[in-house]
Amino acid sequence: MPLVTIKLCMKKTATVLLITIFLILSVAICLADENKDHVCFRVLDSNKDGNVTFQEFEKYYGNDQKKFNKADMDEDGKLTHDEYHDLLGHGSSQNQ
Ligand SMILES: [Ca+2]
Ligand SMILES: [Ca+2]
Helix, strand or coil, X not given: CCHHHHHHHHHHHHHHHHHHHHHHHHHHHHHHXXXXXXXXXXXXXXXXXXXXXXXXXXXXHCCXXXXXXXXXXXXXXXXXXXXXXXXXXXXXXXXX
16 A cells, blocks of 8 residues: 555544544533533434424433423423523422
């Protein structure tokens, strides 16, 4: 294999490696973002359409329809980023 090809190949590998590290880091930062018992909206929204459906929600929070309905203010069956964050914000003030 000519040296130029090897160099190009290494460059490609390094780029892929960098992108992978970046992706892992961004998810890690996302998860460490706020408190640890809450899942980042970006992680919850697994198909990245900007809404979290109950199917997406239950992967992390279990089959908790009550919690989901509480968060779903306009009752359209999916959570927006704001609805999700309202749930987190209000949840902590309801300690008995
Ligand atoms: Ca989604
Ligand atoms: Ca909604």
